């Protein structure tokens with residue numbers, strides 16, 4: 337595998353940037369290794385096989401994790417001992433960097449085969465607790481009619497299963513709003529409500545889902561072990577609760593037999609909307625996808641959704657950086673980038689008249705799905 341240019345030293349600013357992120361503290365293993373990369377970037381040389389935009393420590397970490405999980409070789413046990421996800425219990429210590437160096441040198445070819453072809457991918461079921469307010473708003477608007485979910489950038493489609501999760505919102509006054517029927521205890525999604533406004537009780541309005549279609553340029557079938565193992569490898573080794581939730585959610589996706597389509601969202605959305613059951617109200621969902629689009633494609637997506645809304649009753653649910661919400665007419669307070677659960681209603685009155693859409697930012701939400709703040 338040939339390198340795509342550059343030297344390990346070029347990667348140092350990326351490692352420094354990762355070092356400054358709060359999230360890295362939730363993985364003592366990755367924090368320790370990333371700190372070592374800053375002084376010894378050669379440890380991460382396998383990243384040079386990746387295109388420059390993909391040279392992120394998390395790609396290397398996921399690739400190492402994948403090899404340890406899926407293709408363990410003689411000599412790997414010393415490194416695996418540091419991975420709680422693999423049954424290890426050794427805390428990072430002075431031998432970790434040397435053990436990592438030995439692993440990456442010995443398995444360099446296999447590592448580069450991964451870093452040159454993969455990108456990190458996540459599908460966190462807990463984000464469904466962030467989407468739920470806007471989905472329920474769409475259901476309330478649809479009234480007795482069913483909703484047809486079309487998710488763009490669906491990954492393995494876990495946001496298409498909102499009726500299979502339970503929800504627990506810990507309100508600011510200490511009370512709890514809990515509803516839904518989780519298939520297993522791992523699928524009770526818990527979120528803390530920050531600020532002083534409680535989330536309203538109408539969130540518990542049941543959803544009536546007619547159909548579910550997901551679109552992704554790289555969809556992950558819950559039946560495909562190789563693909564889902566990459567999702568598992570992308571979870572940080574200490575995050576055992578996330579791993580358990582992913583397993584439980586993937587089992588639901590398998591049971592639901594989701595219709596996931598491969599391709600660019602701009603190419604596939606019109607057919608997915610047109611094919612939705614005739615009497616249903618289409619709800620297009622976009623969660624953590626817009627950062628991947630070029631500015632022009634984001635605008636094209638917004639125009640396309642508006643055009644499709646002229647062909648049938650349609651609403652849009654966003655779980656995206658609030659700056660992107662503006663492309664869809666959603667104005668949320670504040671200037672810093674944060675994710676907002678937003679609801680855009682392209683329908684009007686009794687659904688027969690087409691008017692300017694109403695766009696509402698409902699909440700500021702945590703990208704990982706642990707808290708939200710009602711606006």
Ligand SMILES: C[S@@+](CC[C@H](N)C(=O)[O-])C[C@H]1O[C@@H](n2cnc3c(N)ncnc32)[C@H](O)[C@@H]1O
Pocket residue numbers: 457458459460463488489490491495551552553554555599600601602622623624625628629
């Ligand atoms: C961060 S994941 C989000 C997955 C899921 N929506 C969630 O919230 O957990 C972003 C997904 O968008 C997909 N994606 C990015 N650009 C796309 C495009 N132009 N067309 C289709 N899918 C795209 C990626 O392949 C990836 O699976």
